[in-house]
Amino acid sequence: MRVLVTGGAGFIGANFIHHVLATQGDEVRITNLDALTYAGNLASLASVADDPRYSFVHGDVRDAQVVDRLVADADAVVHFAAESHVDRSIDGPQVFLDTNVVGAGVVFDACRRAEVERVLHISTDEVYGSVAEPGSFVETDPMEPNSPYSASKAAADLLARSYATTYGFPVTVTRTTNNFGPFHYPEKVVPLFITNLLDGLKVPLYGDGSNVRDWTYVVDNAAAQWLALTSGTPGEVYNVGAGNECSNLELTHAILDRLGADESSIERVADRPGHDQRYSVDSAKIRALGWAPTVSFEEALDATIAWYRANEDWWRPLKEAGASARRGVRG
Numbered sequence: 589m590r591v592l593v594t595g596g597a598g599f600i601g602a603n604f605i606h607h608v609l610a611t612q613g614d615e616v617r618i619t620n621l622d623a624l625t626y627a628g629n630l631a632s633l634a635s636v637a638d639d640p641r642y643s644f645v646h647g648d649v650r651d652a653q654v655v656d657r658l659v660a661d662a663d664a665v666v667h668f669a670a671e672s673h674v675d676r677s678i679d680g681p682q683v684f685l686d687t688n689v690v691g692a693g694v695v696f697d698a699c700r701r702a703e704v705e706r707v708l709h710i711s712t713d714e715v716y717g718s719v720a721e722p723g724s725f726v727e728t729d730p731m732e733p734n735s736p737y738s739a740s741k742a743a744a745d746l747l748a749r750s751y752a753t754t755y756g757f758p759v760t761v762t763r764t765t766n767n768f769g770p771f772h773y774p775e776k777v778v779p780l781f782i783t784n785l786l787d788g789l790k791v792p793l794y795g796d797g798s799n800v801r802d803w804t805y806v807v808d809n810a811a812a813q814w815l816a817l818t819s820g821t822p823g824e825v826y827n828v829g830a831g832n833e834c835s836n837l838e839l840t841h842a843i844l845d846r847l848g849a850d851e852s853s854i855e856r857v858a859d860r861p862g863h864d865q866r867y868s869v870d871s872a873k874i875r876a877l878g879w880a881p882t883v884s885f886e887e888a889l890d891a892t893i894a895w896y897r898a899n900e901d902w903w904r905p906l907k908e909a910g911a912s913a914r915r916g917v918r919g
């Protein structure tokens with residue numbers, strides 16, 4: 589199977605490529621199309637750069653010419669490429685519309701015209717908006733996104749739906765909860781807090797820290813995405829969440845404890861505008877396909893911290909180039 593992956597130099601895309609190359613044999617070929625924005629990093633793929641099954645193309649998903657050319661040689665397309673940081677979408681929404689909506693449109697239409705056999709569109713649990721305790725969203729619930737980021741993802745998600753309905757387009761959509769793990773750009777809460785604490789700095793916590801997220805280890809998510817691509821039903825949507833719900837304050841304490849720090853390392857900062865209180869999805873549908881997390885939240889957090897301790901060469905240049913400039917503004 590020749591798989592075109594967009595955004596494969598990003599956090600989840602890189603973990604997905606590692607997963608596929610590690611678990612599949614010679615029958616798989618991966619082409620990674622990535623524009624290498626601030627969030628794209630070929631260092632995350634250094635260990636597979638010479639794998640004959642892998643190749644990289646530097647290009648933009650909004651560029652129909654390059655997308656058409658690559659899609660022509662693909663049996664399957666996995667569309668990760670996106671602007672992914674909610675805070676950046678609040679500061680500057682336009683690029684989110686350009687990449688997340690227009691870019692998805694370019695990818696879908698190239699796939700439609702080339703009659704690609706399988707398309708996986710990576711959406712997010714944030715398209716549903718916030719859910720009150722004790723509920724969890726199922727795939728048929730309406731979308732009520734609240735940030736420019738989640739609205740742009742909802743637009744692409746709906747475009748995928750329209751293509752499936754109108755053209756019989758073989759697209760499967762996944763809506764995954766917050767990921768954490770290796771190769772995560774250190775502006776996002778988990779790697780930001782770990783790397784700040786490794787440097788003896790404080791961690792900026794939004795508001796009262798009561799917002800709840802369901803944390804999925806990226807290695808487990810990579811397996812879920814491959815399963816959705818290869819065994820999911822085209823036209824269907826699959827929620828993916830490990831069921832590790834915790835508040836931002838609980839998450840912060842779990843990280844502080846592991847790094848030998850205490851409450852005094854927390855710096856309270858003004859809450860994110862429009863901050864969704866709680867995300868929670870029912871993942872029964874992807875679990876029925878055979879997916880389950882392989883590690884507990886505690887094991888995954890230990891492994892993540894160990895990875896950041898061991899891979900300072902990966903994250904320090906990113907912090908120095910700007911990720912930490914946002915520290916204390918929005919986590």
Ligand SMILES: NC(=O)c1ccc[n+]([C@@H]2O[C@H](COP(=O)([O-])OP(=O)(O)OC[C@H]3O[C@@H](n4cnc5c(N)ncnc54)[C@H](O)[C@@H]3O)[C@@H](O)[C@H]2O)c1
Pocket residue numbers: 594595596597598599600601621622623624625626627628629647648649650667668669670671672673687691710711712713741763764765766767768773
């Ligand atoms: N990180 C999460 O917790 C999470 C959860 C649910 C869904 N998602 C979704 O998963 C996908 C990947 O998220 P991530 O955290 O790996 O993001 P990321 O920001 O780490 O990586 C995004 C990648 O896309 C590339 N990219 C951006 N604009 C591009 C363009 N115009 N053309 C080509 N490449 C471009 C970047 O260079 C980068 O390599 C996104 O679609 C995101 O919405 C993420």
